[in-house]
Amino acid sequence: MPVKLLVQLSARNLLRHRRRTLMLLMAICVAVAGVTFMSTLIRGFQYDMRESAVENLTGDIKILAPGYLDDPSIEHSFALAADWQPDLPPELLDGWAARVKVPAVIMSERETRGVQLVGIDPEQERISFLADARYQGERLASAADGRVLVGKALAEQLETDVGRRLVIMTQGADGLNREAGFRIAGLFDADGTGLEKAFVFTGVGALQKLLDADVVTEVSIRLRKEPVTGSVMKHLRSFFSGLDVLRWQDLEPQAAAMFAFADAAVFIWFLIMMGALIFGLVNTLVTSVMERVREFGMLRALGMRPGAVVVQVVLESTLVMALGVAVGVGVGVLLTLWLADGIDLSQWSQGVELAGMRSLLIPRMELADVVMVAGLSLAFGVLASLYPAWRAVRVRPLEAMRR
Amino acid sequence: MNDLVVRCRGLTRVYAGEAVPVHALRGIDLDVRGGEFVSLSGPSGSGKSTLLNLIGGLDRPTQGTVDVDGVRLNDLSESELSDMRLHKLGFVFQAYNLIPVLSALENVEFIMQLQGVAAAERHRRAQAMLEELGIGELGARRPGELSGGQQQRVAIARALVTDPVLLLADEPSANLDSATTEELLKLLRHLNESHGVTIVTATHDPMVMAIAKRQVKLRDGAIVEDAAAAAEAAARAE
Numbered sequence: 001m002p003v004k005l006l007v008q009l010s011a012r013n014l015l016r017h018r019r020r021t022l023m024l025l026m027a028i029c030v031a032v033a034g035v036t037f038m039s040t041l042i043r044g045f046q047y048d049m050r051e052s053a054v055e056n057l058t059g060d061i062k063i064l065a066p067g068y069l070d071d072p073s074i075e076h077s078f079a080l081a082a083d084w085q086p087d088l089p090p091e092l093l094d095g096w097a098a099r100v101k102v103p104a105v106i107m108s109e110r111e112t113r114g115v116q117l118v119g120i121d122p123e124q125e126r127i128s129f130l131a132d133a134r135y136q137g138e139r140l141a142s143a144a145d146g147r148v149l150v151g152k153a154l155a156e157q158l159e160t161d162v163g164r165r166l167v168i169m170t171q172g173a174d175g176l177n178r179e180a181g182f183r184i185a186g187l188f189d190a191d192g193t194g195l196e197k198a199f200v201f202t203g204v205g206a207l208q209k210l211l212d213a214d215v216v217t218e219v220s221i222r223l224r225k226e227p228v229t230g231s232v233m234k235h236l237r238s239f240f241s242g243l244d245v246l247r248w249q250d251l252e253p254q255a256a257a258m259f260a261f262a263d264a265a266v267f268i269w270f271l272i273m274m275g276a277l278i279f280g281l282v283n284t285l286v287t288s289v290m291e292r293v294r295e296f297g298m299l300r301a302l303g304m305r306p307g308a309v310v311v312q313v314v315l316e317s318t319l320v321m322a323l324g325v326a327v328g329v330g331v332g333v334l335l336t337l338w339l340a341d342g343i344d345l346s347q348w349s350q351g352v353e354l355a356g357m358r359s360l361l362i363p364r365m366e367l368a369d370v371v372m373v374a375g376l377s378l379a380f381g382v383l384a385s386l387y388p389a390w391r392a393v394r395v396r397p398l399e400a401m402r403r
Numbered sequence: 404m405n406d407l408v409v410r411c412r413g414l415t416r417v418y419a420g421e422a423v424p425v426h427a428l429r430g431i432d433l434d435v436r437g438g439e440f441v442s443l444s445g446p447s448g449s450g451k452s453t454l455l456n457l458i459g460g461l462d463r464p465t466q467g468t469v470d471v472d473g474v475r476l477n478d479l480s481e482s483e484l485s486d487m488r489l490h491k492l493g494f495v496f497q498a499y500n501l502i503p504v505l506s507a508l509e510n511v512e513f514i515m516q517l518q519g520v521a522a523a524e525r526h527r528r529a530q531a532m533l534e535e536l537g538i539g540e541l542g543a544r545r546p547g548e549l550s551g552g553q554q555q556r557v558a559i560a561r562a563l564v565t566d567p568v569l570l571l572a573d574e575p576s577a578n579l580d581s582a583t584t585e586e587l588l589k590l591l592r593h594l595n596e597s598h599g600v601t602i603v604t605a606t607h608d609p610m611v612m613a614i615a616k617r618q619v620k621l622r623d624g625a626i627v628e629d630a631a632a633a634a635e636a637a638a639r640a641e
């Protein structure tokens with residue numbers, strides 16, 4: 001088959017109707033750029049949601065005592081050797097944190113709230129949102145620091161401030177209530193998310209002392225690579241025999257479901273945009289073919305095989321699609337780079353918080369998405385041209401030339 | 404050259420009309436030998452174009468057989484018919500039917516490209532053919548930039564450049580003025596006499612009929628006059 005000739009004919013036929021080709025190109029560009037950019041927003045939303053879930057003290061993997069999820073109290077805790085380190089290779093392990101997390105009641109002079117009181121080692125918390133939060137006042141100095149960090153929003157509810165004292169009441173390891181006064185070291189600002197109202201932090205040593213228990217309720221592990229592999233889980237389950245070793249998806253099922261849905265959302269969005277585009281493409285190609293039925297008849301009368309006519313029509317579609325996809329992907333990438341610093345959603349902060357997102361949406365481009373958009377668009381272009389191509393060869397040469 | 408190029412036997416073509424079937428051809432027998440210049444003439448609806456299309460493999464007979472250069476067209480598939488037209492036949496159409504997006508030279512090269520002739524070779528042959536037909540300097544122009552006569556010359560160049568067994572011309576002068584027609588006819592006669600090209604043309608133009616060596620007249624789908632056939636029959640009778 002004379003491919004060079006067919007490419008030449010296809011390209012020149014596209015140039016023959018410049019305005020029509022340009023309109024078609026623009027439609028393809030807009031659709032492909034839209035899909036490319038939208039997929040980066042969906043991915044941005046997806047990974048923001050995941051980061052929020054993982055940084056929300058969850059980590060990629062969490063080790064809990066059995067029963068803690070149903071009754072998150074000091075009764076469901078476990079002992080951890082002081083010099084314990086996760087036995088994972090450094091290229092895999094980002095960090096880890098052992099914590100004591102118990103429900104507590106916090107009281108100021110004016111208000112009372114229920115919170116999660118979390119004992120932390122500040123050195124280990126570079127893996128959680130505490131590393132990126134903004135602070136008013138001071139951070140905790142060490143695991144033995146007996147002051148507290150309170151969320152900015154909670155401080156407003158409690159009508160308190162840095163340097164003031166709070167009373168915290170919780171249940172000790174012996175089942176009896178413990179009550180102690182804590183001075184506020186600082187207020188943390190977690191972008192107005194629910195974290196500010198949910199957690200109050202103090203040194204893990206200070207909390208263990210209050211609870212009269214030298215134990216932890218959780219170990220949170222962050223990995224450098226995702227997803228978490230089965231071998232890592234197997235290793236940890238073997239090491240923490242008798243404890244629950246859970247992935248973030250087990251602990252945040254709603255976020256995990258949304259994360260999985262985002263994969264489908266990229267594809268669904270692509271199908272919607274391409275579906276609309278394909279109708280336009282088929283319509284334009286059919287018009288173009290029907291205008292040239294006589295010409296196709298003549299080509300066949302001169303000896304061009306029916307298959308070559310099909311290839312010529314398919315090539316026309318593929319050429320215009322390839323050009324449109326190349327420009328469209330380029331525009332999509334430029335748009336993404338232009339907005340690489342993120343889109344400020346603070347106007348809708350309450351809404352995005354409900355969706356598990358932060359107020360700054362950062363587009364995230366994935367090569368696999370770009371390849372999928374480009375590859376499937378070309379495939380759709382070829383598919384869309386099959387019907388017009390069939391129309392082109394369905395008419396016999398003599399009938400075509402009589403038109 | 405007098406080997407049999409075309410052999411039609413009992414050729415019948417019936418089209419499904421709106422009310423009744425239309426008998427375009429009614430049992431035609433026709434032989435064309437190599438080097439002949441045959442004009443098929445007759446009034447509109449006589450069946451001359453239908454006969455030409457059947458010989459060219461552009462249509463299929465309802466009954467009867469068509470052999471071209473010893474190959475029975477009835478037995479060929481669409482793709483085989485395409486190959487037959489590509490390698491053995493040259494077509495000149497009433498409306499020139501050049502490819503509008505190709506230049507005159509590229510139009511002449513077109514069939515050779517389909518045949519897979521190397522670029523340098525087809526370029527040389529196409530240019531030589533255009534020059535032989537007196538339009539060598541117009542090779543870069545597209546059909547829209549050429550006069551009717553020039554386009555028909557390009558069409559003839561395209562039809563002949565591959566040395567086909569048979570040149571079929573359907574009303575080749577229909578869109579030409581008389582001066583251009585005269586030039587075209589001189590060219591066809593020259594090609595037939597000097598190069599031995601076998602030509603079958605369907606026409607109702609008396610100028611074309613006048614230069615053909617053999618005139619076959621049709622009416623109502625049947626041959627009503629064929630001097631060569633009559634002479635052959637007479638010879639057989641003697």
